[in-house]
Amino acid sequence: MSHPRPLAILGGTFDPVHHGHLRAAWEAAEALDADVRMVPARTPPHRPPPIADAAGRVALLRAALEGQDRLVLDTRELERDGPSYTVDTLASLRAELGPERPLVLLVGADAFAGLSAWHLWRDLFGLAHIGVLTRPGGGHALPADLEAFVSGRRADRVHGPAGSVVDIAITPLDIAATAIRESFAGGGEPRYLMPSACFDDPALLEPYRALGR
Numbered sequence: 001m002s003h004p005r006p007l008a009i010l011g012g013t014f015d016p017v018h019h020g021h022l023r024a025a026w027e028a029a030e031a032l033d034a035d036v037r038m039v040p041a042r043t044p045p046h047r048p049p050p051i052a053d054a055a056g057r058v059a060l061l062r063a064a065l066e067g068q069d070r071l072v073l074d075t076r077e078l079e080r081d082g083p084s085y086t087v088d089t090l091a092s093l094r095a096e097l098g099p100e101r102p103l104v105l106l107v108g109a110d111a112f113a114g115l116s117a118w119h120l121w122r123d124l125f126g127l128a129h130i131g132v133l134t135r136p137g138g139g140h141a142l143p144a145d146l147e148a149f150v151s152g153r154r155a156d157r158v159h160g161p162a163g164s165v166v167d168i169a170i171t172p173l174d175i176a177a178t179a180i181r182e183s184f185a186g187g188g189e190p191r192y193l194m195p196s197a198c199f200d201d202p203a204l205l206e207p208y209r210a211l212g213r
C-alpha cells in the first residue's frame with residue numbers, strides 16, 4: 001500500500017516575506033517529499049501588529065511564489081477573526097485532509113523554542129507533526145516543559161498522521177524580516193534578501209518605505 005504524501009505548512013507573519021522563509025519551505029518540501037502551504041497570519045498572536053496589513057503581506061507572498069507550484073499560498077487565516085491561532089488552522093486542515101494523511105507544521109528553531117506559550121500547544125501534536133527548521137542564531141534552547149513533552153516524540157522522519165518532532169536541517173540563511181524592516185526604515189533597499197518580484201510593484205513595499213520617512 002502506498003503512503004500518502006505529507007502536507008506541510010509554514011505559517012508566518014511574513015512582514016515581509018523573504019528568502020529565509022522561501023528557501024526553508026522549499027528545502028522542507030524536498031526533505032519531506034511534501035507540498036507546502038504558506039499560511040500568512042491575519043493577526044499574529046504573540047507580537048505587535050505587523051507593519052503591512054494582511055492584504056499587503058499576502059500580495060507580496062503572491063508575487064514571491066510566482067512561477068512555481070510546490071509552495072502554495074493558503075489564506076484560511078484571513079477568514080477568521082481574533083488571534084490567528086495555529087491550533088485552529090491545523091484543525092481546519094485536518095478536517096479537510098481526513099485522519100490519515102501526514103500533516104507537518106513547519107516552524108523555525110526560534111519559534112519552536114517558544115511553542116509552549118502557544119494557545120493549546122499540546123493539542124498541536126494530535127493534529128500534526130512538528131518539523132523544526134534550523135535557523136542561524138543562538139538562544140533556541142527549549143524550556144523544561146517543552147523538552148519534557150517532546151523528548152519521547154523525536155523521530156528521524158515523519159511516520160503516520162501526526163505526533164512526532166522532526167529536525168529538518170536546511171541551508172542556514174541569516175535573514176529576518178526585522179532586519180529587512182530596519183533596512184527600509186533607514187532608507188535602504190533590501191534587494192536580494194527578498195525575491196525581486198516583490199520590488200516590481202512599488203505600491204506593495206510602500207508600508208515599509210514609509211518607515212523611513
Ligand SMILES: Nc1ncnc2c1ncn2[C@@H]1O[C@H](COP(=O)(O)OP(=O)(O)OP(=O)(O)O)[C@@H](O)[C@H]1O
Binds near residue numbers: 106109135173
Ligand atoms: N531565515 C530563516 N530560516 C529558518 N526559518 C525561518 C527563517 N526566517 C523565518 N523563519 C521561520 O518562518 C516562520 C515565520 O517567520 P516570520 O514571518 O515571523 O519571519 P521572521 O523573519 O522571523 O520575522 P521577524 O523578524 O519579524 O520576527 C517562523 O517559524 C520562523 O522561525
Ligand SMILES: O=C(O)c1ccc[n+]([C@@H]2O[C@H](COP(=O)([O-])O)[C@@H](O)[C@H]2O)c1
Binds near residue numbers: 010084118
Ligand atoms: O497559536 C499560537 O498561539 C501561536 C503563537 C505564536 C505564533 N504562532 C504562529 O507561528 C507562526 C510564526 O509566528 P511569528 O509571530 O514568528 O511570525 C505564525 O503562523 C503564527 O500564527 C501561533
